[in-house]
Amino acid sequence: MSSPIILSSGHTFNWACIQQWLDVGHRTCLISKLPLLEPPSLIPNHTLHNHISNYTLVSFLKPQHNPPNPQTLIHALLPSSSPLDEKLSSLDQLNRICKRDSAICQRLSELGTVSVVLKCTDSSEFGFAAYIEFA
Template identity: 45%
Template structure:
């Protein structure tokens, strides 16, 4: 944890206690907000859950197959699809094998159709299911190939507040894979939609959009794209209001020339930084 690591450094140690590799002369701790945001959205499987009887696991597998069949069926009503989505969200949240089963069954297409449906409740549950599926590294590139980015961008623009927040979190999850950072960054309106949400969203939306921007900006080419969307004044204002993730995004944007130039144009930027340093 952070406290123990800081104590290790403050004691004068300049090697990693695990790998024994040397640290920098003046090491600093940088929070991984993208990872923390993902962790906060999902409950880990407890040892008790992972060691549940095989019969219960088999029951979950059988149950998931019936739910998938309902979801993909063209004759299913919206109410039936909503029930299937809700139960699949619960199952896929804690069971990796069911996440793989849902993906391999072709249910991703049905979930994407629900995102397109215009029904906000269906949209929220289908986004939650896609978010759970994205926990599998093998699914991250596949979801992008299936067209999930287009749906996410549309939701970021006109979805409900809860849907927008989930959509931004889904982008963060997908951006864990390096190739997806480039794909998302180059997709028309993806970054501008996040910047817009950061400007006008509620607290949860702003937090998740800033986290997604932070994940995307770890890819250097995306930093200029974020700057070009007029993000710097918005990020400075967000940082001044106490949004820690905005500070982290600015820390990445300062690495590109355009970012530094835009920061120099923001009135009171130095004062904001001083206040952040004073108040932590």
């Protein structure tokens, strides 16, 4: 659950899921079947969002069948630290990590990963421009 919201019934849902429920015309709580206010009030559940983000970050950092270490991936992007194919692999893995979990992406951003990636991709040392594909 990436965007928890609370309905007027007091139940918490993922925003995208309950929005889909409402878009097809339902105006009752999915669980309690109580009628919802018109228009339905979708209140962000910041506390639950923070708990999910913290849990996700902690569980990502725990070793699980040898996941890539973000710090190792970032280090591989530094100038003269690794060959081109390793830099490309590191960029790909960091991209996958960030697509998989926005909380981890935010944490990596706070650690300065964006500037390292930009310096790496801007480097003329290996002619990266020919290899970069923006998603």
